[in-house]
Structures are given as C-alpha cells and as structure tokens.
Amino acid sequence: MREHVAKQNIVDILVVEQSGTSFLEQVQELGLSADLEKKCMDAELFLKTEDTYGKHLYLTGENEKELATEVLLMRHRFTELVASNVVFRQAALTIIQNIYLCKERKIFFSTSRGSTEQERQEALRLFSQPLHQVSIPLEKTLQHLILARIWARILYKADHECLQSAAFKELERVVMALNTLRNIYMLLTIRLVSKITSRINSTYSQSITSEDASQIGTFGVARAAYRYHPSFGVRFSTYASRWILKEIQRQALHSRLIRISTSLVEKISRANRSGDGQQEKEALHTLARATVALGDHPDFLDQYTSDDPAHSTEQKQMSEKMYAAIDMVLTPKSADIIKRRYGIGPYHGQPQSIIQISDVYGVTRGSIYQLEKKALATLAVQLSDGKMKTKKNRSAVA
Numbered sequence: 001m002r003e004h005v006a007k008q009n010i011v012d013i014l015v016v017e018q019s020g021t022s023f024l025e026q027v028q029e030l031g032l033s034a035d036l037e038k039k040c041m042d043a044e045l046f047l048k049t050e051d052t053y054g055k056h057l058y059l060t061g062e063n064e065k066e067l068a069t070e071v072l073l074m075r076h077r078f079t080e081l082v083a084s085n086v087v088f089r090q091a092a093l094t095i096i097q098n099i100y101l102c103k104e105r106k107i108f109f110s111t112s113r114g115s116t117e118q119e120r121q122e123a124l125r126l127f128s129q130p131l132h133q134v135s136i137p138l139e140k141t142l143q144h145l146i147l148a149r150i151w152a153r154i155l156y157k158a159d160h161e162c163l164q165s166a167a168f169k170e171l172e173r174v175v176m177a178l179n180t181l182r183n184i185y186m187l188l189t190i191r192l193v194s195k196i197t198s199r200i201n202s203t204y205s206q207s208i209t210s211e212d213a214s215q216i217g218t219f220g221v222a223r224a225a226y227r228y229h230p231s232f233g234v235r236f237s238t239y240a241s242r243w244i245l246k247e248i249q250r251q252a253l254h255s256r257l258i259r260i261s262t263s264l265v266e267k268i269s270r271a272n273r274s275g276d277g278q279q280e281k282e283a284l285h286t287l288a289r290a291t292v293a294l295g296d297h298p299d300f301l302d303q304y305t306s307d308d309p310a311h312s313t314e315q316k317q318m319s320e321k322m323y324a325a326i327d328m329v330l331t332p333k334s335a336d337i338i339k340r341r342y343g344i345g346p347y348h349g350q351p352q353s354i355i356q357i358s359d360v361y362g363v364t365r366g367s368i369y370q371l372e373k374k375a376l377a378t379l380a381v382q383l384s385d386g387k388m389k390t391k392k393n394r395s396a397v398a
Contacts, residue, residue: 012148012223014175015155026180030070036063036184043187059188064236067181068229072109074178076141081171082127082150084134087162088171089127091153095146096123107146109229110139144226151175178226185225185236186218192237193217196244208251209353215365216251220244325382333361334375341372 019026027040043057059067082088096107097120105116107123126140142150154171162168197213208216220243228239271279323344326335338344340360343351354372358365 012145012226013219014148014151014179014226016172016176016179019176023180023183026176027184030177030180032070033066035060036066039063039188040184043190047187057188058191059185059236061235063188064228065230067184067225068236071178071181071226072138072141072229074174074181075109075144075147076136076138078147078151078171078174078178079140079142080134080136081167081174082142083129083136084131085167085171086131087158088150088154088167091157092127092150093124095149095153096120096127105145106143108139109141109143148226182222182225185240186221189221189237189240192240193221193244196241197248200245200248208248209351211353211355212251213248215355216248217244220247223247322379322382325379329378329382330375334371334378337368337371338375338379 021029024041024044027037039057046057082092107119126136151171154168158168193214197210197217200210200213221240224236224240224243228236232239271277326338326344330338337357340347340352340357341354352360354365354368358368361368
C-alpha cells in the first residue's frame with residue numbers, strides 16, 4: 001500500500017485499496033434516499049450502454065443537501081476515529097504541528113473568531129486529550145485537506161499489524177464511503193463538466209484538447225465534492241464550477257513549454273470584462289513575450305504576436321532551436337510524445353490528446369503526463385540557455 005500511495009501526486013484525493021464490491025453495492029451501503037439510489041443506478045446503466053445521457057440525471061437541491069450531510073458526517077466520524085486511537089492521533093498531531101505551523105489554513109469545519117494560531121492550539125489540545133475522554137463536536141470536524149494529509153501519513157507510517165487492525169479497517173471503511181459519495185457527485189455532474197469544458201478559453205484550449213479538459217474537469221468535481229456544504233450559501237453546481245475551471249486552468253498552464261501564471265490570465269479576463277483596453281494590451285504583451293509556440297496555432301499567434309521585428313526574429317529562432325532540441329536532448333519515446341501532443345513533424349497539424357497517446361503506448365494517462373512534464377522541463381532548460389546565449393551574443397555585437 002505504501003508503494004501505491006507514493007505514486008500519488010494529488011494530495012487531497014483519498015487513496016484506498018480497490019474494493020471487491022461494485023459501485024452500486026457501495027451506494028446501497030450508504031443508505032441514501034430512493035431518489036439518489038435510482039439516479040445512481042440509471043447513470044451506471046447509461047454509462048455502460050454508452051447511451052444518451054438522461055436529462056433527469058442531475059443533482060437537485062435536496063440531493064445536494066443529502067450528499068453534503070453524508071460527507072460531513074463521514075468526515076466527523078473520521079475525526080472521531082483518529083482522536084480515539086494513539087497511532088492515528090500521532091499522525092494528526094504531526095500534520096497539525098509541523099505542516100500547518102505557519103500556514104493560514106482552516107483546520108475545523110466551523111472556525112471560531114480566534115486567530116489561525118489559536119485554532120491550531122485548540123486542535124493540538126483536542127488530539128491530546130485522554131482517550132477515555134474523547135468527544136468531538138460536529139463543528140470540530142476536520143477540513144478535508146487536513147483529513148487527507150492525516151490519512152496519507154497514516155498509510156505511510158502503518159506497519160502490517162496496523163493495516164490488519166480493526167481500528168484501521170473501520171477508518172478505511174469511512175474513507176471508502178467518502179470516495180463513494182465523491183463518485184456519486186462526479187457521476188451526476190457529467191453534463192455540468194461537459195457544459196463548462198465546451199466553453200474554455202482559447203488560451204487553455206491550445207494546451208489541452210476538449211477530451212482532456214473533460215477528464216481534468218472531473219478532478220475539479222472530486223475536490224469540490226469532498227469540501228462542499230450548503231452552509232457556503234451556493235448550490236453545488238456553482239461551487240463545483242469554480243473548481244472545474246481552476247483545475248483546467250492549472251493543468252493547461254502547467255503543461256505549457258513556458259509557464260504562464262494564472263494571475264496573468266485572470267488579469268486579461270478582468271480587463272476584457274471591464275473594457276480596460278490599455279490594461280488588456282499590457283497583459284497581452286506580457287503573455288506574448290512568455291509564449292513559445294510548440295506547433296502551429298495560428299489563431300493564438302495572431303492574437304498575441306508582438307509587432308516588434310526583433311521579437312519576431314527571436315521567437316522564430318527559439319522555435320527552430322526547440323524543434324532541433326526535441327530530437328537531440330529527448331529520448332525517442334519522449335520526443336514522439338511531444339510531437340504527437342503538439343502536432344509536430346509527422347503529426348503536423350494533428351495534435352493528439354493524452355488519452356490517444358496513452359492508448360498508443362498502452363500505458364496510463366498519468367504515465368504520459370509525467371513523461372510530457374519531464375520532456376517540457378528539459379526543453380525549457382535548453383531553450384532558456386539558448387536565449388541567454390543569444391542575448392549575450394547580441395550584447396557583444398552591440
């Protein structure tokens with residue numbers, strides 16, 4: 001199990017061993033309302049038959065309240081189990097004391113008006129109380145990110161005896177219930193994800209395909225599902241939409257050869273909405289200087305290319321250097337992945353999605369993501385060195 005956890009890069013996704021029970025059996029164990037159970041059964045059927053997704057398969061306000069209540073109760077149960085076990089509470093104390101020492105993080109579901117440090121001290125006292133006096137009020141339920149880090153540390157530190165104990169089995173059962181509730185949210189928001197990803201900004205769509213965006217968007221739903229509660233004052237669809245867009249934005253900008261900060265993209269959007277032409281022009285010029293095209297993206301280049309001839313020449317030189325570097329500094333497999341991903345060389349004008357490439361190589365999408373990430377980092381270093389040398393040569397000539 002430790003090896004499995006070590007491969008995970010997503011901190012707030014709860015990792016568990018694959019269950020021997022089906023999804024519908026896990027749903028039935030939760031004891032949800034008949035309406036939600038029927039929707040889960042219908043959604044499962046539609047997905048298996050690849051039929052048109054039913055219009056009635058969506059989350060009503062009552063459905064959202066029911067699921068959010070179940071998530072909160074499961075998080076509260078997790079908090080109680082951690083506080084009542086010596087091994088588990090030690091993991092909690094380590095996380096709260098070390099990782100969140102200087103972080104502005106909420107620890108509990110409902111926070112008092114005190115400072116973050118006061119809340120941290122309260123959490124330390126809560127997990128240090130005598131075992132026979134353990135009492136966790138609902139408002140002291142752990143926030144999800146704290147819970148996820150505690151769970152990851154428990155898995156990392158657990159020995160064989162701990163993994164076989166009744167206390168661990170019960171804690172794992174609660175985590176599996178949380179994941180089942182998360183899966184219900186994801187299953188019944190497929191139309192929401194499709195609607196949002198079909199309208200993503202062109203700045204993002206030139207880095208990821210719509211198919212990839214849909215896959216990435218489901219991670220946003222998962223993160224929202226773990227955290228949402230009606231007390232936030234918004235519907236789950238509204239809350240999840242922000243997480244979906246945030247996840248797509250992060251992944252799209254992260255996969256670019258030259259990184260672009262999310263704050264810069266948001267600045268462009270705000271300027272566009274407010275009609276501030278000068279601010280938008282300045283932000284676009286900054287974006288243009290940070291952009292290196294991997295393939296042919298005429299729409300993007302027409303929008304962001306600078307009028308400065310010197311800049312255009314430098315951009316062209318860097319592109320030529322990059323094409324050469326792909327075959328020179330990358331392994332054949334990494335080079336082929338980059339060429340497929342951005343429509344370079346034999347794949348000119350036909351960029352492939354991560355899903356398509358993973359099917360070609362017969363590996364997981366995560367493996368392709370990792371290889372692409374390393375290859376882009378290598379190319380970025382190569383291009384950065386080349387750019388510095390170009391500037392030095394230009395200075396010497398001057």
